[in-house]
Amino acid sequence: MTLSIEKIEKLVEPARVHSSVYADEEIFRLEMERIWGRSWIYIGHESQVRKPGDYYSTTVATLPVLMIRDTKTDQINVLHNRCGHRGAIVTQKQCGTAEILRCPYHGWTYRTDGSLHAAPHPGAYKDTGMNIKDAQYSMRSLGRVDQYRGFVFASLAEDVVDLSDFLGELKHTIDNMCDRSPEGEVEVTGLNCHRFLHPCNWKFFLENLHDAMHPMCAHAATSDAVQNYLSDLPEGTKPPAEAEIIDPFGGSYDFFDKMGVTALENGHGYMGGKKSIFSHFEMYPEYLDAMREAYGEERMQDILSFNRHNACCYPSSTIRDGIQSIRVLRPQTVNSTIIESWTFRLKGAPEKLLQRTLRYSRLINSPGSMVGPDDLDCYYRIQESASNGSIDWIDLHRYFGQDQSEASSLTAMGTSDLGIRNQYQAWLDYMRQGESQ
Amino acid sequence: MTKQKSAHDLNVIGDLINLEARYLNKADLESWISLFTEDGYYWMPLDSGQKNPEEHDSIFYEDRILMEIRKRNFMHRLSPSMQYPIRSSRVISDIHVSDYDEDSCIVESSFHAVILYKEQTVFAGSMQHKLRREGDAYKIQMKRVDLINADMPLPPIMIYL
Secondary structure, three states: OOOHHHHOOOOOEEEEEEHHHHHOHHHHHHHHHOOOOOOOEEEHHHHHHHOOOOEEEEEEEEEEEEEOOOOOOOOEEEOOEEEOOOOOOOOOOOOOOOOOEEOOOOOOOOOOOOEEEEEOOHHOOOOOOOOOOOHHHHHEOOOOOEEOOOOOEEOOOOOOOOOHHHHHHHHHHHHHHHOOOOOEEEOOOOOOOOEEEOOOOHHHHHOOOOOOOOOHHOOOOHHHHHHHHHHHHHOOOOOOOOHHHHHHHHHOOHHHHHOEEEEEEHHHHHEEEEOOOOOOOOOOOHHHHHHHHHHHHHHHHHHHHHHEEEEEEEOOEEHHHHEEEEEEEEEEEOOOOEEEEEEEOOOOHHHHHHHHHHHHHHHOOOOOOOOHHOOOOOOOHHHHHHHHOOOEEEEEOOOOOOOOOOOOOEEEOOOEEEEEEEEHHHHHHHHHHOOOO | OOOOOOOOHHHHHHHHHHHHHHHHHOOOHHHHHHHHHEEEEEEEEEEOOOOOOOOOOEEEEEEHHHHHHHHHOHHHHHHHHHHHEEEEEEEEEEEEEEEOOEEEEEEEEEEEEEEEEOOEEEEEEEEEEEEEEEOOOOEEEEEEEEEOOOOEEEEOOOOOO
C-alpha cells in the first residue's frame, strides 16, 4: 500500500527526520519513483562513448539503461536497456561498441537510437493485431536526455524542467572543473571507475558530503597516522604529496566553519566556495603558465580561486571541481548503494595534475582507501539502528535557525546541518508529488 | 627439486612469496614492509589491462611512505572501521618465474585470500612480484595484484592482499 502524502510529510520535520526514511522498503520504492524517477540523474561523461556505437551501461532508479553514441547523428542517447519484445536485458556488458544492438533471446535488433531494426520471422505477426513498428516495441529512450559541457544527464520522466534550470547554480561547478583545463575540456581517465559497495541507504552518503562535523572525528585515525609518520621523519624533510590531501581531514571545527556551506534549489549544495580543503594545494608553475597562456592572468586567478568541495547534485552525484572527480550514487535496495568514483584528466594540463587527481581518488574514494571505510562504517552503524528500530528520530539541529539568505541560496557556518536539511526539503518536494502521472 | 634454468632459485623465491603472505596473514605490517626495497611499491590496478599506475586510477598504489602510514593507521583505536576483527588467510599457488635478468626476476602466481571483516569474503586473482637481489637475498621491488573482480563493486579492502 502506498504511503499517503500526509504520512510522508510527518517523517520530515524542519530539524530532524524519522529513521524509517533509511530503512523502509516502501519509502525506498517511492523515492525511486518520485525522486530518482522525476529528476535529472547523472549518467556519464561523453568521453566514455567517444565513437559512434560506443555504449556504457548503468542504472537510473535501479532500472538498467544504456548511454550510446548514435551512429547516424553522433548525439548521445540514453535508452532503456531491455528488449521491446519480451523485456530481456539487451546487453550485460559494462561498455562496448555496437552498430546494432541485438537481444540474445529472439534476435530482435535495434539501432543506436533505440528504434527497431528488425525482428526475425516478421510474417508470424501478420494479422495478429500487433504492429512491431510501434514505439512500445523499441528500446525506448528515457524521457529526457541532455548534457552540460560533456556531462550527460537523463530523466525517466518527460515533464521535467530543462537540465540547465535543474542544475542552476551548480553549472558553475561543472564550468570550473572544465575551465581548470587550459583547453576548457575534461575527459575520463579510463572506461572503468571505482565501484565501492555501500551496505547502507543512499542518503547517508549524500548527507555526509555536507557534514563537516565528522572529519576530525571519523577520520582522526588517518590524520593521526599521517602526523605520526611525519613526526618520525628527520627534521626539515619535505612532507610527502599525500600529506596535503589527508591533512585537512584533521581540520578544526573553526576551519570547517569558516569554509561554510551553501544550500541551493532542488536539494543541491556545496561546501566551501572560495576556500575549501583543496585551496592549499600546491600550484605547479608549469600548470600556471599553461593556464595563463590560455586565459590571461585575471581569468586564470578567477578560475583557480573558485573552490567548492563536494558540490552535491541531488540526488545522484557529487562533484569536486578542484580535484576533477565525480562520485555517482547508484542505489540498489533500501540498504545497498554502489558508489562510483570517476576521475578526469584536464586536457592540455601537465601530467602532475592527473597524478594528484589519481592520488586523491586512491586515498579517499577507493575501496582500498583508509578514509572511505571509516565513513562507510559510520553510515552502516546508523543504518543498523534505523533498521532495528532502536532510534526513531535522526537529528539535524546544528546551527538551525541561523542560515543567511542570499539571492537564490542559503549559507551557514560549515558545520551546520543546513546542507542536509536542504536535501530533505527537496526530498519532501519530490515525495509530495504523489502518484505517477 | 625444480630449478629454473636461470640463476634464480625457485625454492628461495617461493619461500619469500610464502613468507610475505605469512606476514600479511599475521597482519605484521612492519615485517611485511621490510621485505620491500626502498623504492618498492604495492599496486592493485582497477583494470586488468592497465600498463602502469600513472595512466589510470588504481585500487591501491602505495610506496614505502604510504605503507608506513597504513601501518600506523591499521587497527588504530580512533578508526570506526577498525573496531572489528580483521583476519586473513592466503593460499598461493603456481609460483613461477616469467622473466629475469641477472639481478632481478618477475615471479607470477595465483592466490586466494579469505578475509574476515564483518563477514567472510573471498578475494582471488593473480600476483606479480618483481624481485631484486640485494646481497644474499631478494627484496620486493614491485608487487602487483590483479583481482578477478577488480572492475566489480567491491567491499572495503582492509588489508593488503
